[in-house]
Amino acid sequence: MTTTDLPATVRLTQYAHGGGCACKIPPGELEEMVADLAPPPGEDLVVGVGDDAAVVRVRGGLAVIATADFFTPVVDDAYTFGRIAATNALSDVYAMGGTPLVAVNLLGWPREVLPPELAREVLRGGADAAAAAGCHLGGGHSIDDPEPKYGMAVTGTGDPERLLRNDAAVAGVPITLTKPLGLGVLNNRHKSTGEVFEEAVAVMTTLNAASSQAALAAGARCATDVTGFGLLGHLHEIARASGVTAVVDAAAVPYVDGARESLAAGFVPGGSRRNLEWVRPTLDADGVDEDELVLLADAQTSGGLLVAGEVPGYPVVGEFTPARGGVTVAVR
Structure with missing residues (x-):
């Protein structure tokens, strides 16, 4: 066949x-x-x-x-x-x-x-x-x-001396994201309707090889990939392990085309909402719309790298700051 x-x-x-x-x-x-x-x-x-x-x-x-x-x-x-x-x-x-x-x-x-x-x-x-x-x-x-x-x-x-670890973030460095978010809501819509989102497929099938090499070349020592725990969840893990607070500039975060429209239409994976509830006790997001937070917590599949440090060619979406009490992630 x-x-x-x-x-x-x-x-x-x-x-x-x-x-x-x-x-x-x-x-x-x-x-x-x-x-x-x-x-x-x-x-x-x-x-x-x-x-x-x-x-x-x-x-x-x-x-x-x-x-x-x-x-x-x-x-x-x-x-x-x-x-x-x-x-x-x-x-x-x-x-x-x-x-x-x-x-x-x-x-x-x-x-x-x-x-x-x-x-x-x-x-x-x-x-x-x-x-x-x-x-x-x-x-x-x-x-x-x-x-x-x-x-x-x-x-x-x-090289054991040049690893990208998730417990090595330091205050004063920017946060770089190498792929757009929104894959979870688009995949949920695909499952429900059969619609195919070519940009989402292209993002999910792009290897993180180039961004990993670029992060190392830029001197980064802390990174993780954004997958099922969403951007907020993975930032929470880094901040907690590193003893810092991650401050996210929501307006700077890129999304795959159609993600916001799919969220508005109700196509939200259960995992995305669970991610948000997991980080909420240590989240400072006063005044931030709930839908925005759901997107930031959206469960990604084959997402990009989240890097402590500026990586040329990729967007900066926030910064790590000294620890703020019990806050691991703040959204502005």
């Missing part, structure tokens, strides 16, 4: 209860789940729980970066879903300042419901994303699953 022979009526998003990174376990619940389960970082385990990937020092200037990421379909097209999921998994290595070396597939498939040809298209999309990253792809693991799921476990390398 060729690609053109695949069923045109199959909408992958209808076979999953959530979509993309919006289907993550809520951040507060996840923190309670993993509390005290992992040993603290040491001489060789440079980064453990709490960042985008684990980092182990091998020798001198060489470290191994390991991560895994998978989720349910965020778009209906199988090939595009594979590309997005793989791009998202590779992003965790870039978010640490590393280079992906080898990946293996993680596939869950309802084999009695969806044809294997569609699964092949998902895997083909993942393979193309890995090839674009110059990352080897070597097999993986699959299971029979009630919902389609796909992602990758990725191993990369980096």
Whole structure:
């Protein structure tokens, strides 16, 4: 069966209860789940729980970066879903300042419901994303699953002394965002209506390789990628871990075309609202419209990098300031 022979009526998003990174376990619940389960970082385990990937020092200037990421379909097209999921998994290595070396597939498939040809298209999309990253792809693991799921476990390398960590922000530096927001509400609209948003797809399939390299070249030492916890959630994590406050200039934050209109039409993932409720106890946003806050908390899939420092060519959306009491994030 060729690609053109695949069923045109199959909408992958209808076979999953959530979509993309919006289907993550809520951040507060996840923190309670993993509390005290992992040993603290040491001489060789440079980064453990709490960042985008684990980092182990091998020798001198060489470290191994390991991560895994998978989720349910965020778009209906199988090939595009594979590309997005793989791009998202590779992003965790870039978010640490590393280079992906080898990946293996993680596939869950309802084999009695969806044809294997569609699964092949998902895997083909993942393979193309890995090839674009110059990352080897070597097999993986699959299971029979009630919902389609796909992602990758990725191993990369980096310099343990030049990592991009989420606990290294300092007061007085700007906040840079390398991709626009709004992917969550647009993906939710796609799931509900079948409308395709080409700009959103282009954003989600763009590797964070160039922005990671640019951040390192600019001297940055703190970054994360913006995924399921939204901009506010990931800023909250950085600020809390670094002992600073993140101040966001809401007017400076870029959005994918159609995001605001989709929010106004009610297409908001449950994960986005959960993100906002998670950060609200330490959020200073007096006078800021609730819809604006929902967009800032919107659960992204394969979003950009959030960097402590100015990265040429990308918009500055705020700054880190000295800690303000119990406030981790302020929106102006």
